[in-house]
Amino acid sequence: MIGTLNLPAQFRLDLPFQQDASGRFLPWIIALMVYLAAMGGIGLIWLSDALNQWNASLASSLTLQVPADVSQPRIEMALGALKQTKGVVSARLLQPEETSKLLQPWLGNSVAVATLPLPHLVDIRIDPQATIDYTTLRQQLDSIVPNAQLDNNRSWLGTVRDFAVRIEGVITAGVIAVTALIVAIIIFAARIGLAIHRSVIELLHLLGARDAYIARQFQVHALSLGLRGGVIGGAAAALTVMVLGPAGRMLELPMPINTHGLLDWRIWLLIVVVGLAAGGIAMATARITVLRQLARMP
């Protein structure tokens, strides 16, 4: 004997989907797809944040490299010239220990940095809104300190931007591939479902069911599978972000993953949207597939 469940008519299933093997493995496959799509999206957010951070810091700074053998008075003259330049907010000569710290990731602690003929570095802060004539400034500095190099970081930032655009392209292609895979899996599952339940579908037709009535059964089932996959995949993505936060801090990763983590509302929004989208895509795919197949039946 079985109890009755008073579900709303649009969610009531006449077809025995719970007996299908697809109901057991599909949510996990969709979960994996959702996880990959969510992590791809989160990666895009982090990459965009990192670019913006770098852009903001580099747009307001310049670096002047002065050869190691240049005398202190000439350096002072160069600093004076910089401070008088319109748009320059400050110019400060980095101390040897600061330069050493910058080189530490490459040279380590064991090397006696002080003994190396390192160039002097001048950290220049500029007003990002100001227009600086770099050609004139370079000529002026060259007349004071020959062979000094004024680096406005733009070529480096351009390279990073180009690289980031490529990474964004790869991630976007990955998300599109994942979406296509969900569509393909649902089409496959819907066709198998139609074959498995053919006798009940024929019965429903003979009892006067419209194609839309039968398609709705598959839609509801696909929505349920998609949402289950969405919840599992979304939870896994949230867990990953949670773990990556402390890990990022521990490894001192130069990305914003160690700053916001799950406190970033955009991450939550993305996970929810991707999870719901999985359900929506699964539902729409099932509906279209089933309606097309049913139209071929007598």
Next chain:
Amino acid sequence: MVRLENIGKRYGTDAEILHDVSLKLDDGGFYFLTGSSGAGKTTLLKIIYLAERPSHGLVTLFDTDTSAADRATHTALRRRIGIVFQDFRLVEHLSVRDNVALPLRIAGAPEREIRENVPELLGWMGLEGKLDFRPATLSGGEQQRVAIARAIVRRPDLLIADEPTGNVDDEIAMLLVRVFERINKLGTTVLIATHDVAFARQFSHRRYHIDRGVVSIASEAADADMA
């Protein structure tokens, strides 16, 4: 109500199963379709309840030429027909209550109406204690009554029963025909297919007989020949 004109049916290149079948079922009539196993009864019924299309000929249901009708019209016509299948075709994972409610839900009937009417009908069929049972747990006779309840729950204009008396003893078979007669009195046209000519002869209803795909109006003489 139902008019078949020169219906023929063959599957692929096989021999024709039905040959130039013509018959007419009037509104409110009660008919038997007799014929031995393999004579073409089920194929003929399938054509009437729109599960099959004839290879040639004209099928008119409720004044609608079905060959010219679109998919939506076929669905509308099917909703006016109740079918008791030979093998019952109950949905195994649904309860007795939900099996009988199926035609109502398909037609979009309100749940309140389903909650009231389905138990009442099942009570009338003597299944009041079996509402939440699954078909597999019922006896053959009980499953048959569920199938009949599902066929009549929407008060169809035409009720078709394929061998409803095939698997029951004479007493139950007689009771079933009495049930169909009560439904017929409410205005439903009834067509019962049976291989048992002698059983059908016990009633005064009009009989069609099918033999090797050819349908004729049965007569006492024909029955005698059959015997």
